[in-house]
Amino acid sequence: MLNLQPYADPQYFVYLLLALVPLAVGLYFGKRIDWYEVIVSLVFIFLMFNGKKYHEGYAIIGFMIWQWLLVWGYTLYRKKSNNALVFYFATLLAILPLVIVKVSAPAHWTHVSTLLGFLGISYLTFRSTAMILETRDGSIKTFNPWLFLRFMLFMPSISSGPIDRYRRFEKDITSVPSREKYVSMLEKAVWYFFLGFLYKFIISHYLGEVWLPYIQAFAIDAAQVHHGWTWWLIPYMYTTGLNLFFDFAGYSLFAVATSYVMGIELPMNFDKPFLSKNLKEFWNRWHITLSFWFRDYIFMRFVFLIMKKKWIKSRVTTSNIAYIFNMLVMGFWHGLHWYYIAYGLFHGVGLVINDAWIRYKKKHNVPHNKWTDAIAIVITFNVVMLSFLLFSGFLDTLWFK
Amino acid sequence: MAVKEEVIEILNTIIGEDISDQMDEDFFDNGLLDSMATVELLLDLESKFDIQAPVSEFDRNEWNTPNKVVAKVESLIG
Known part of the structure; x- marks a missing residue:
């Protein structure tokens, strides 16, 4: 049976763009053909979970029923009352499938991960959990069963984001951009597709598939002689780090471009992250929709809770604890391996x-100019690369395997 | 008028400098306000004006200048 993984090969783009033509024509003439968009999306989602991946197909259907009932149920409850425990319980239930899948992988419960896991479970969990949190805040007041499905299963970003927000998506999907605006979105889409091809199919191909295996082989050989240390780790670090960027930024560009063709302004995921002057700025430019999700739904809420309850007096201590908590959660989310948790820490x-x-x-009025800015960029880049070496898990292979 | 002055006072305390001459400057762009300071702002506004300003209502495009904060607070007071 035919199985099409999103943006995996040139063929996929041909099918995708051909299928989107009627939708684009409709949008150009000021009409959003909803039924057609739903059919195209369902077909592409079906082809993603078809053939040898059929078990993932069952898993996503089960997952969607679970989240649908949960968000619906919580919205109904929230109209009547607002108990904190119920809210925490609903949040727990929303993340439960993801937690089980994440725990079952390193524990080798393959039957559990086969039963519940599917490509994109993390990203779907982010969306539904955010909806529960916003419903608790009273920002989302009604449950629209149809829009919920379209938001959760929005095809361009179903497997790996960018992570959209329900209220933003709702605005886009229930309206049609003006012709002028839509044409500019199409122009951007073309540019993003080509930039994505360059990133993913050329640069990332060389970095990840041509060079990295060599460097890896040299590193493993050399490390065996020198008790785990080798100079090859340095080229490995830069190659794997840059590959991480070009691969994921390329994928994200495809998702955003596809979404623009569909008249939806999915947020961008990367904004020249390696030009950041410090780590804080880096997280405003790297995997932006994930980092902002953590900022808004974990960091800020955590700080809000601590400050409101006056648990900790010092502002500095509060933010320090929140930073570490926030990034540790992100580490755990990547997976239960020491190197992901170390990366978060x-x-x-x-x-x-x-x-x-x-x-x-601020206190000592340290001078700054374009030279100090350049030094700051170089330092930040190298700190980030070091963290990606950790993230790659290669040290685990080198030291513990 | 009173709302505006009180908001400015809160912002000045949190940011640590006088912002009354930069009422339309984006304080996220120029780095004066970060997530931490934002939460402080929301809590201070809540207690000062007795309004509900939960984190998910906080859209950075609607709260990014002192004047916009004043407008938001005025609309939340009703």
């Missing part, structure tokens, strides 16, 4: 140091 501690430095600079 690394960035949490990094943000604490970053904040201390910003305070010091």
